[in-house]
Amino acid sequence: MLVVIDMQAKLMPHIDNGAAVLRRCLALVKAADMLDIPVLVTEQNSRGLGASVDGLIGERHCVIEKETFDATLCPDFVAALPSKETALFVAGCEAHVCVLLTVTGLLKLGYTVELIADAVGSRMPENKAIALARAQREGAFPTTAETAIFGWLGSCRHPRFRDALTLIK
Template sequence: MLLVIDMQQRLLPHIDAGETLSRHCHALVRAAGLLGVPVLATEQNPRGLGASVEGLFVPNQRVIEKHTFDATLNDAFVAALPSPGDGVIVVAGAEAHVCVLLTTLGLLRLDYRVELVADAIGSRDPANRAIALTRAAQEGARLTTTETAIFNWLGTCRRPEFREALGLIK
């Protein structure tokens, strides 16, 4: 499963390297859709931070409104997750040191295997992002990149979707 946290219209302009973050999240969401990887997204207080960035998600991808920083404290979010042990939850989004980190820690407490996409998470302050990556890794999350996640989902260059998926990261 791909989990995209709080990629919201009013938040993204304040994120350091927000354009790169947005490009990587778009690539992950498109690749997940192409390859049949389920996508789940969250929006933190959408009345205050706005909806998700326009065009990031398609209608069959679920977006859950939340008001807790750790999404695992939201019953609807937990109900939308697969069973622990049913693969890896690949996490991307913003902000790295708040909702991304706290949700990652919550997922780990619930016995999920988590891969945090280091080049697809962001914070307003790069130092906060760096500390969040370190903390997540110390707590048991594995770090990955957008390209690695997509190639992992592909598994082989012989898949019919290979060329299209490759175009998402070039």
Template sequence: MARADTLVVIDMQAKLVPHIDDGERVTQRVAAIVRAAGLLDVPVVATEQNPRGLGATVDGLLDGRHRLIEKDSFDATRANAFLAALPPAPGTLWIAGAEAHVCVLLTAIGLLARGYRVEWLADAVGSRRAADRATANLRAQQEGARLTTVETAIFSWLGDFRHPRFREALALIK
């Protein structure tokens, strides 16, 4: 794993997630990748869109090691604090969260424009409507993000089965 890898979690907020299509599954996938990042020392940068209206991040998803950025813009790259929390481009950013077709997609496009490699965790993004999520997956790929999955990300970070935390990481996806 390159040291410039960072997990970006967009707007997994308590008042939004219950409205996400298959929101429980999306939350489980995001939780798995956040736990894997912690286990494998991958930094996590998370955002909250208008937390006074949409609430805080879902309980138990983040901890004190993670950077949490409040934002007003749909594209997180318009928030200076968000950009300051990221490694320098051209690092690899693994992106997950909600809503796929709004804040996640617009942030991914902003990151790509700034020279980052974006790995779009297709099984860890969600929207209120399945069609919006499907369109966001397609659009992200058209814009240059690489579609991948939580499991692929974890194995990428591990490198091989000899990693000292292999069994712990494997337990997150079984």
């Protein structure tokens, strides 16, 4: 499952290298859709931060509105999670608040978490760096958007390989 945390319109202009983070999140969501991987999206205080960035979510995605920084403290989020045998790939903003706290919450619940380092962002780069280091110490596996997508494909023989490749380039 792909978990996309708080990629909201009013937040993204303030994220360091936000355009690149958004591009990678969009590629991940499109690849997940193409490969029938479920997508779970959170929106933090949507009245204040607005909805998710245009084009990010679709009808088949599960969107959870939350007010807690750690999404695992939101019963609707926990109810939407798959079995613990399913690896969770996490992307979104902000790396040092909602992403980190949700990742640590997911780890405490017993999930395997792959944190997509190039698809998370914070307003300040040092906050992102600290969050990535802490998440790894807590047990999350760092990865990249490209690695996640190729891992989902499994092989260049996958029937959707060429389609997925266009998302990466």
